[in-house]
Amino acid sequence: MAQKKFVVGCFDEEKVLFPAVKQVRAAGYKIKDVYTPFAVHGLDHALGMRETSLHTAGFIYGITGTTTAISAISWIFTKDWPLNIGGKPHFALPAWVPIIFELTVLFAAVGMVMTFCYLCQLAPGVKKHHFHKRATDDLFVMVIECTDKTNTDDLKALLSSNGAIETDVQVAEEGWWFGTYDKEDNLYNEKQLA
Amino acid sequence: MASIKEQFEIPGTLKTWSYALIGIGGAALLYGMFTKGFSSDEHEQVHFWGTLMYNTIFWTLVTNAAMFFLCFSTMAMAAWMQSFRRIAEAISTLVPIFGGITLMVLLYVVLSHNHHIYHWLDAEAVAKDPILKGKAGFLNPTFFIIWTTLTIALWSYFGYRMRQISLEADVAPMDAATAHKYNVRSMVRSGFFLVWFGLTVASTVPWLWLMSIDAHWYSTMYSWYTFASSFVAGMALIALWLIYMKNKGYMELSTSEHLHDVGKFMFAFSIFWTYLWFSQYMLIWYANIPEETIYFKNRVQGAYKPIFFLNLFINFLCPLLILMKRSAKRNFTLVAFMAVLILFGHWIDFYQMVMGSLMKEHVSLGWLDFGILTFFVGVMILMVARSLASKPLIAKYHPFLKESILHQV
Numbered sequence: 001m002a003q004k005k006f007v008v009g010c011f012d013e014e015k016v017l018f019p020a021v022k023q024v025r026a027a028g029y030k031i032k033d034v035y036t037p038f039a040v041h042g043l044d045h046a047l048g049m050r051e052t053s054l055h056t057a058g059f060i061y062g063i064t065g066t067t068t069a070i071s072a073i074s075w076i077f078t079k080d081w082p083l084n085i086g087g088k089p090h091f092a093l094p095a096w097v098p099i100i101f102e103l104t105v106l107f108a109a110v111g112m113v114m115t116f117c118y119l120c121q122l123a124p125g126v127k128k129h130h131f132h133k134r135a136t137d138d139l140f141v142m143v144i145e146c147t148d149k150t151n152t153d154d155l156k157a158l159l160s161s162n163g164a165i166e167t168d169v170q171v172a173e174e175g176w177w178f179g180t181y182d183k184e185d186n187l188y189n190e191k192q193l194a
Numbered sequence: 195m196a197s198i199k200e201q202f203e204i205p206g207t208l209k210t211w212s213y214a215l216i217g218i219g220g221a222a223l224l225y226g227m228f229t230k231g232f233s234s235d236e237h238e239q240v241h242f243w244g245t246l247m248y249n250t251i252f253w254t255l256v257t258n259a260a261m262f263f264l265c266f267s268t269m270a271m272a273a274w275m276q277s278f279r280r281i282a283e284a285i286s287t288l289v290p291i292f293g294g295i296t297l298m299v300l301l302y303v304v305l306s307h308n309h310h311i312y313h314w315l316d317a318e319a320v321a322k323d324p325i326l327k328g329k330a331g332f333l334n335p336t337f338f339i340i341w342t343t344l345t346i347a348l349w350s351y352f353g354y355r356m357r358q359i360s361l362e363a364d365v366a367p368m369d370a371a372t373a374h375k376y377n378v379r380s381m382v383r384s385g386f387f388l389v390w391f392g393l394t395v396a397s398t399v400p401w402l403w404l405m406s407i408d409a410h411w412y413s414t415m416y417s418w419y420t421f422a423s424s425f426v427a428g429m430a431l432i433a434l435w436l437i438y439m440k441n442k443g444y445m446e447l448s449t450s451e452h453l454h455d456v457g458k459f460m461f462a463f464s465i466f467w468t469y470l471w472f473s474q475y476m477l478i479w480y481a482n483i484p485e486e487t488i489y490f491k492n493r494v495q496g497a498y499k500p501i502f503f504l505n506l507f508i509n510f511l512c513p514l515l516i517l518m519k520r521s522a523k524r525n526f527t528l529v530a531f532m533a534v535l536i537l538f539g540h541w542i543d544f545y546q547m548v549m550g551s552l553m554k555e556h557v558s559l560g561w562l563d564f565g566i567l568t569f570f571v572g573v574m575i576l577m578v579a580r581s582l583a584s585k586p587l588i589a590k591y592h593p594f595l596k597e598s599i600l601h602q603v
Binding site: 041042051055059086087094095097 | 472475476479480482518519520602
């Protein structure tokens, strides 16, 4: 896949991060993402992300499950293989409701998980580039996509002046990437050696 | 904080409207009482007292649900509701009033031995009936009167104690130690209410007041069903008042974030209500035992069929499909519409629970029902507005208030 150039700025505090996000966006740069150790309230709004459509997808999967269940059971019990169960009518809706419900939940849940993985480009064997190891520990890592016109030195200076404690330029795979790392990162073992 | 309006002034239109509603409803109530309630025709008597009964029980349970909401939120150390807790408190001040009316109506029904409403009041019939004899330890006038009086008195008293401790948060800023002590004391007081609530609304009271109308029939789901019905209506009432106050320019600290969570309660408990509705219905449908299906016979196949399914449509399908979206729960107009619909739906639910057993042959829904409803709505509007005006709208030194202001969903 295509390799892209990114400028990475690391922040160690939320209250520095928010104004920095504002400044970088105001300067016209495109922020790819901010990697944080925990969910930061309001960051999605600050980044100007649109609302996710995952719940709409979930609704559609759920409705599909409901339809599948109703049509399957009603066909089986009224046309294909009608059985007399305790003298109940063949079209015994109350008895089917639990199954209809379960199938709705199953379709919605499985569908949403798979859609989520697809949107986040997660799958077995897919590698993700880590912009900074400490993004999962105590650093807020802002990643800015570069274009042909981007002056990386200017951008790094802008990040530093807005409180970034570390900045660098990285070239990374964007999107689906079924490769392997040159060197597998393992923080735990490195610490043991040191 | 300086610009916050702490004092609610009752608008003239609200007073006019509530007096008009009380006037019209009160006239219908009195007219019904003298033409039907005290008439010699048993059928008319049952019609009037049954209608008054389900209205007053509905409104007592709904206003009591506001206090239940406050108490379980306090118990869970929830902070988000602090910015509008005075609305829930104001609604709960109606418990002694509506509870008093309920007590009088039930006492009248029991003491006048109206066995057309409560079959178990008929001592001769009970003596010949092995099922009613077996239930006589629970279904007898003495126990009924004592338990009902105790229930309403303790709801009112524990609710009063909760409102008093809330007023302490108006006095002065608290340091960490005081705030901790204050929280513990609030939780202890809410604990008393919750335990009593569990012993009454979640179990005995719906059995006594409502389920014993069908003295032979029983359902283990019944109390939860009644609780879910009244709680979701209670949340709808809180939402309505919150929206009204926002429209009048008060409650600046409550935003669409808070409305979103109230909307979630309305949505979730509508589903919970349906779950109980279905659990009760399906087990009886499946077993198909005549003693049990008798309750549903006139509701599903008889005169009450339209109301029975309208009930399910309003209280399940509408909240499910309309309130599901996040943007719907944050939309003041839509939540107000849904709150009115849910309140009406659960009023209809209480209607079919009581009148579906008292007047099996035909649906009596008419001027008397809506007249009495008008009376209760009028009293509710007037008294909630008054008690909102009597206290500051914000418990401004409450330890959790800041967290509530910052609340984000």
